[in-house]
Amino acid sequence: MVTTFAEQGADGDPNAEQSDYWNASPAAESWTSLHEDIDRQLAPLSAAAIAALAxxxxxxxxxxxxxCGDTTLQLAARVAPGGTVVGLDxxxxxxxxxxxRAAAERVAGVSFIEADAQTRAIDRGAFDAVFSRFGVMFFADPVAAFANLRAALRPGGRLTFLCWRKPTDNPCLMAPYRAAVDLFPVPPEKADPxxxxxxxxxxxxxVEGILANAGFTDIALTPHDEPIGGHAPDRALHLALQIGPLARLLREQPSVTAQVTEAVRDVLAAHTRPDGVYLGSGTWVVTAQG
Ligand SMILES: C[S@@+](CC[C@H](N)C(=O)[O-])C[C@H]1O[C@@H](n2cnc3c(N)ncnc32)[C@H](O)[C@@H]1O
Known part of the structure; x- marks a missing residue:
């Protein structure tokens, strides 16, 4: 079956802010230029989520x-021969x-669609499964978005995604931030959780409420805890300054870059093993039936 994605009526763009962030901000530039490092860091978490999807x-x-397609390509290898994977972003x-990457690696059965998962109509029942690695926490209206994704599943199709648990469960994202936050002249505003x-x-x-309201059943959230990293200290430092909550703050207040760099270097040194820098991560592997 050929999967088509029809445009929906233009009622404004509910995810315009996220669209700008992932298209035109320095963060988008960092994600594209550092995707190999990010994929390496997230590899054990991808493996856990893909195992749950089976x-x-x-x-x-x-x-x-x-x-940047890392899990799309991994999934394509798992559904071969004869399967297809559509990456939507x-x-x-x-x-x-x-x-x-898909062209360079000559991966069969893969295609990509530029679309908003919340608002773009997707062929009803076209998919056996919907998957995501950290790509579903950014919707302005999560119930509408998951209802839209559920409609794309065949009856009995399954949903599996990975999302972060709370900040204190995730030193991989927060330890550099916490080590440096007091160095900024203007304290960051308290974020709406x-x-x-x-x-x-x-x-x-x-999460359970959002999925239930979107029509999913058999919803389960399984905690997954695992140190992630594996980069040499200088590379880990570069990543911590380019991606995540600290990077966002540094872009707003670059005057303290030198002091921040030293503070982060120190905290990463405390987490350096012979095989690289590792910091704890805490995620939910979420599964449900459509
Ligand atoms: C944290 S990144 C994760 C990317 C990728 N899954 C990975 O693990 O490397 C979040 C992704 O969600 C995408 N995204 C955010 N809002 C979206 C939306 N409404 N529809 C489709 N994609 C969206 C972003 O463009 C970005 O690529």
């Missing part, structure tokens, strides 16, 4: 918020990287 040869999978530059962003799905009851 893709089968011949299946049709939608990879939501696929970014709102970010043109990240999809450009994904398309380049429910606003679209990496920690929007930290609360398991909220």
């Amino acid at each position: 893709p089968q040869a011949g299946e049709r999978i939608l990879d939501v918020g696929c970014g 709102i970010s043109a530059p990240m999809l450009a990287v994904a398309r380049r 429910l606003a679209p962003g990496p920690f929007a799905f930290a609360d398991p009851e909220r």
